[in-house]
Amino acid sequence: MSLSLLPQDAAIAAGLSSSLSPVKASQACLSCRKQKRKCDKLLPACGLCGRMGRQCDYTTDVNTAAQPAPTAEDLAALQLRLMELENRLNRDKDQASPDSSSINPSSGGGGGGSSRPSVNTTRGSLWLPAGSSNGIGSNNSFGMMRFPSAIFLDIDCFRWAGMPIPKPNVDIPTEVYEILSRGDTVQESIAEYFRSIHTWFPIVSRKRMSLGIPLWDGGPDLAMLFMAMKLVTTQPVEGIASADCPLYTASKRFLSLLESAGTVSLLYLQGLILVTLYEFGHGIYPAAWMSVAACSRYADVIGIPSFRDSSAILGSCTTWTEAEERRRVWWGVYILDRAISLGNKKRFSAPDPMESTILPTDDTAWDEGDMTRALQQPVSTPFTSPQAPFARLCQSALLISRVTRHCTSSIRNHLSGNKHPFNLSDVTALLNDVTSFIALLDTQLSHSHDHIFFGLLAPRCLTFSALVMLLDIYSCPENLRDGPAAGAGSGPGQCGGGDYDMLLADGHFGGKSADELTMQVTAVNGLKEASLRIRDLSIDLLDAVVLPAEQKRTSPLCLDSLYCAMATLHWLWKEAGDPDIQSALEDVKRCLSRLAMRWRLAREYLGLEQHHDNTTAMTWRAAHG
Structure with missing residues (x-):
């Protein structure tokens, strides 16, 4: 990789001091101390600062001194650090497949099919000094290239006209530069990301990163991805709200800056997904x-x-x-969209895939770039077909979609006065699919190595959430007849206490059909069984996340199912006072408390337990739809 940021000879010569009897300061200047460079201590400005045209600060306290804006030399130092990263990650490059050198590096950065450049001088590049311009992307240039609005106004015109998509005309903010340039921040963030998040949410190619391909044409969107990797792997700090974390606020500002600059790239979307994952995992709403x-x-x-x-x-x-990476990024969006919609039951943002859409292939084969093991199967493939953990996570999200559609349809049928709002055989078939998939995941886990545990944990938990959603809607048929929340304080089988009696007295509800009674019994028993199985899972999870390093590998996608179990067990204990149920409830709460050290969303769920008392006992999530 060629450098383009080192000072030019003319600039060096222009900045040299001509004093024959220089006056020197008693210490090195702030910039030289930060960069650990030799300082000639000249006054009023050292030779290096003079050459670089920046303010020279001899303040004693580094922490209170004014922070200068990053210069060309600062960015060159960051580039050198990233080159070291490329060299470290490139140990296996000699053993890579012959076609690896032909990978189009610009496809991750957006806007065309150019080959790998020998010298990167594009203004949109991560490595060009702030304030410089190539005369094309500058806002002050008469020939400024703008993002083609035809993509939204007339996509066919955009395609046949072959309109180019320019590189984003944006400089890396000083706050982002300061974060990424500290020591080995980039290398450590990438390594930590692949040790933790990647084990259950693999949407960034480990192989392409190890080959240094994103660095070849890295622009500000690459810096955004590095920021997001560091953000999502950072443990919460006690006393600081997750929404106030400096890393988070800097990432959000950078995302907004890139969006306004017209950034279109896979790297940007990957960064946006990881920031969204951080918001979801720490309960930052409505963000x-x-x-x-x-x-x-x-x-x-x-x-x-x-x-x-x-x-x-x-x-x-x-x-x-590269093609598999694009596919996995879309699945990452789909999974997050379904998981975030579990609690409020609002409309999904991401559309359901077509039956011909391909599931992610084997995770290990993708990590290693081994196409010989790349068995690609469509979403219509039966669950019984062997799949890797990430494909299982995709299938669990598909089940959430199926269950949500079914519940929505049943409620609408009831509200429309349909005497036969649901077909018992259809409900039974869907229930069997969900429970069979959970059993299949348990079997797959029992025959896998220990490192697969965290990969399969997220799909198991999401499927349990889908199961509770399905059972919950039938645990009280009046929830269907009058929509969610037929009566205050309703729980499975309770149907609202006094409010329900008043509705019956008014003749609002008719008698229950045989199908409704059958489903109510099945649902209430199923909720208890599912909650106890989640309790068993929580015990396994407690044993698996004793150390902080293990906690980092857990997924926030697990937390909704734990909350479902906690709410159900709380109601069951209030009904019968069974000490075994109380013990199970405490186990689930202990698991949530442990996971709250990693994801603050667990703390939010624990805080909801106080609302499951007295007149608001077991207000099911369906009651808030």
Whole structure:
């Protein structure tokens, strides 16, 4: 990788001091101390600062001194650090497949199919000094290239006209530069990301990162991805709200800056997804709800998961690994959209895939770039077909969609006065699919190595959430007849106490049909069984996350099912006072408390327990729909 930021000879010569008897300061200047460079201590400015044309500060306290804006030399130092990262990650490059050198590096950065540049001088590049311009992307240039609005106004015109998508005309903010340039921040963040988040949410190619491909044409969107990796792997700090974390606020500002600059790239979407995951995992609302919709819209813009549509925006894929990465990014959006919608039961942002849409392939084969093990199967493939953990996570999200559609349809039928609002055989078939998938995941886990545990944990928990949603809607048929929340304080089988009696007296509800009674018994018994099985899962999880390093590998996608179990067990204990149920409840609460050290969303769920007392006992999530 060629450097383009080192000071030019002319600039060096112009900045040299001509004093024959220089006056020197008693210590090195702030910039030289920060960069650990030799300082000549000249006054009023040292030789290096004079050459770089920046303010020279001899303040004693580094922490209170004014922070100068990053200069060309500062950015060159950051580039050198990233080159070291590339060298470290490139140990296996000699053993890479022959076609690896032909990978189109610009496809991750958006806007075409250019080959790998020898010298990166584009203003949109991560490595160009702030304030410089190539005369094309500058806001002050008469020939400024703008983002083509034809993508939204007339997509056919955009395609046949071959309109180019310019690089984003934006400089990396000083606050982002300061974060990424500290020591080995970038290298450590990437390594921690692949040790933790990647184990259950693999949407960034480990192989392409190890080959240094994103660095070849890295722009500000690459810096955004590095920021998001650091953000999502950072443990919460006690006393600081997750929404006030400096990393988070800097990331949000950077995302907004890139969006306003017209950034269109897979790297940007990956960064946006990871920031959304952070918001979801730490209960930052309504930001998480809005961000996942932005992810869905952005995926539509760049055309994934369709390779034909995405090629027009991102450029053509030149390797199978790159094509699989695009597919996995779309699935990441789909999964988050379904998970975030579990609690409020609002409309999804991401559309359901077609039956021909391909599931992610084997996770290990993708990590290693081994196409010989890349068995690709459509979403219509039966659950019994062997799948890797991430594909199982996709299938659990598909089940959430099926259950949600079914529940919505049943409620609408009841509200319309349909005497036969649901078909018992259809409900039974869907219930069997969900429970069979949970059993299949348990079997797959029992025959897998220990490192698969965290990969399969998220799909198991999401499927339990889908099961509770399905059973919950039938645990009290009046929830269907009058929509959710037929009576205050309703729980499975309770149907609202006094409010329900008053509705009966008014003749608002008729008698229950045989199908409704059958489903009510099945649902109440199923909720108890599911909650106790989640309790068993929570005990396994407690044993698996004793150490902080293990807690980092847990997924916030697990938390909704734990909350469902806690709420159900709380109601069961209040009904009968069974000490075994109380013990199970405490086990689930202990698990949530442990996970709250990693994801603050668990703390939010624990805080909801106080609302499951007295007259508000077991207000099911369906009551808030």
